[in-house]
Amino acid sequence: AVPYLQGITLTSAWFLKNLQSSASACWLYSNLTACQALGNMCVMNMNSLSSSTTDACGLFQYIYVNTARLGIVHSISFWRHDLPWLYYGDQPGLASQVLEANHLFIISFFSHHQDVKLQFIAASFDAAGNFLKWQSLEGGILQLCPDTQTKLNAAYTFGTTYQQSCQISVSKILLDFANPIFYDLFLEYNGNNGQQYLWAVPVLNLNLQYSEMFVNQGSNMNNWLLTRRLFLVDALSGKEDDLGKLPRVIRIASKITISIRLVSHTQKGTIYPPLVTVAYTDVLIQNPETQSVMISFSVNYEMDQSEAQIQTDITLGVLGGLAVLWSLLKTAGWKRRTGSSIVDLQTVLKFLLFYAGDLANVFFIITVGTGIYWLVFFKAQQFVSVLLPLPSQEEDFVTYIACAFSLKALQFLQLLVSQLSIDIFFIDWERPKGKVLKAVEGEGVIRSAAAPVSIWRTYFIANEWNEIQTVRKINPFFQVLAVLFFLEVVGFSNLALMDSSSSLTRSSESYIAPWSRILRFGMSAALWLAIAFLQIIFFSVIYERFVEDKISQFVDLCCMSNISVFLLSHSCFGYYIHGRSVHGHADTNMEEMNINLKREA
Template structure:
């Protein structure tokens, strides 16, 4: 089939050349030596007009028929004053395609996913209101809703940008010779929207990370010591010796250590992604041609980078390496090497110390560390004998209930228990921590010690069902409650302890928030590369930001642990 090729003279018609314009010409010339002759045609020309730029535009249809001419030749001319001078001539072929359907599909996806994100943010806010015991909608509820909404919308924009990039990778790079799908033009509406969506996703994910840090750095945590005082006979007199504080310090140190534990290794993540992109050469797939050569020879022509394809390759590799690390950590490393979260629960049992965590006003977690042997401040020989008894099932189970070995629980406190807890702990926050002298005559220190023992007695008595008006029941969560991460029944008269064999208390740590951290790292790496077009620089900056976030979480979290558990910060090493 023979197609007519309209000619667009950029000097006559302007640079903007709609491919379907009716002002196109039918003929063109490459060199004009006649127009520059003045006076007589036999006179030498004062200048020569040369076609210095020829661009053949090919319009690729998305349907069975063409709604406009498939070809157009755009020519730019230049006057050369001297016949002896040379001119640089360029020829290029560009492909274009209607992007209307892609824009429409993206808008539909954004509307649907954005609506779902808004609904999920409302559910999260409703759960927070229930767990915080809020009765009215105030400024704090609005702030929480916006924080939850930012996280949901960040995931929405990330899914849209990632889906768009992967689509263009498969649809464009999957072509062999005949071109049926073209990339969006540089600076066009599709690429501009893509950059905006990616920037918005990063900004919202940053807000979600800040909200996560603020939430984790303000949790209330108390270590319940179950150890009883010992009676000793000294010089014929019976005296009581207090339990050692070192077991509590040991548990506080271990909690402080696991605050920043993640399911992936950030250093391995950065090294692997950089290796795949730069050394293996996957970055070369992001060019604007159909080449899939990972290591093109030196000196060969390299097409310009495509922003969309470059993001698709970088984000895909980052997520792939991250997901593989998480799977390896869960399936292999935790099972056969080390599970720090489960080990922390075992340490609590060996130390005879329970952990009471409140992430909301009336909601939190409880780790039952009460020793089944009664005491943990014993000799090495006695401890080994006790462990042998547990191994041979010669002693009760470690669980909170006699017939259960479940040690971790989700807690939904009644208002009465929470009010009593706040009343007891209030003097602790009123007493300033500037006094460091370990002097028994120091009234502030005595007040802190008295408050500590009062809280310890109250919580231990509460767990032993001493207070009938502040009792609790242990139950399982409904399946839908697990899915929606909220509780349907409110603890009006009794507190609820929900069995938790999945150690959900790790939600107050980095450990169970790997998705937020992984997506933040992905967006940070890609947004830096978007601005610099340099994977090495993006790797360095991402590593620096990762370390800053980890240091911030560790040091402020350490101060919070010291303030909440009354273990001096000097002992948290």
């Protein structure tokens, strides 16, 4: 009987026909083909081990334990002579030793002119245990989703994070994979002496059960039971009565992930042994033409990020402490300007608002620094020493950005309230010219009074004051347009892809790796800051000096209009523009104004 995840247990015609005969031939005669067939039936059962010894894996383990006299192959204690290598040990607990005790020298540098490939090869067998051939994994051997050869082979380019997914019809799967093929994976690499070696690639089968428990589905490596052999589609063991009929259930490798980890502090591209993680989906056949299954294949590159996290935490602690001191200084300055010496609730609230803005700057500095660090050290490295964080390892980075945005929004609201509460006074120094006769209401008499001064100059200055409220050292429209131009037209956005290429252009036929959130933020922030810095230099050094300086023009206009501006931002602090004219009068005709200007010249 073959158990499936949907609670279905059926009597397999293939197992009924071949299980006992293969086990007997393997046990009694050490027949290699029969042992391979028995191993394949164990793989069809998801390599699951239980107390029962009557299933394929139980029979295989019985033969394995009782054939120690046959010796081992290539000094590998898990590999018996005349038996396929299916398990790394007979119980969980050896995964950390297998995955971390050995280092493989793969690549010494990133080539910017030629992609460096990981040389995965596979020994393939049919269900009856016959060896078929050795073959490279290039060409989509493990990738069920169809695509071009170039995009399929990009999965094995070192440093390129690869993701592929699609929806495949069950009828197509039954047509293309009528007979299962089993693969033993190896990685070809060069040793320190330059000689080529093969390293057996372990498999983490998420459907494997050990004593009725899915031990491989947790994150604790010490609970894993690693295996060796895998298949893509099993449409054979699900046939109940007749091997010539359609199966009742098929089992599909719906998710395959190849994980490659870089050894910490390496300068020569040394990696730990790769790990292939497989998750199978059982499909109950009802109407193959309408049924479909989601398939995904991915290759992830990772490294230990604990040291980088510690450095980030230290930086956050130091800058956060400095932000506290800076906020205290700003709060003390605010207290002096308000003329108050009492530490009350308003003072505490003001300190928290100041600290929110300063802490937002700290988070921004850390995120920009982190983004630029990974952008430079990953894309520009020649000797492989760092790999990008996985999306799951970017959560702290995303949290920092969210904190920076939230705290900056709070500071923006506080700044908006402060600007709305500023008192602005326009002081008109113009003195009346002569006297006019004016009727006094209620008395019926006419008296002479000082001639009134026109209010229109004050209105004009107030209007000009409103217009310069949006004057900046940068042009926002040009800033956004320039950043988009460099990102999308020049191609700087391609530097944010999770691959080793530093090219700004990509071919439409080539594989496009997924975006890295850290690289995207780092690239965008670096461009934004660089263009803003250049604009500030241009406006300060060239434009305001040789074209126009609107702030200086406003001050000159105040002097010509004989009006001063007094801005009271706090109770005891403000700003003053002295606009009193040296000529005494500004409310005059054009001729007198022209004479006054000639005097200044």
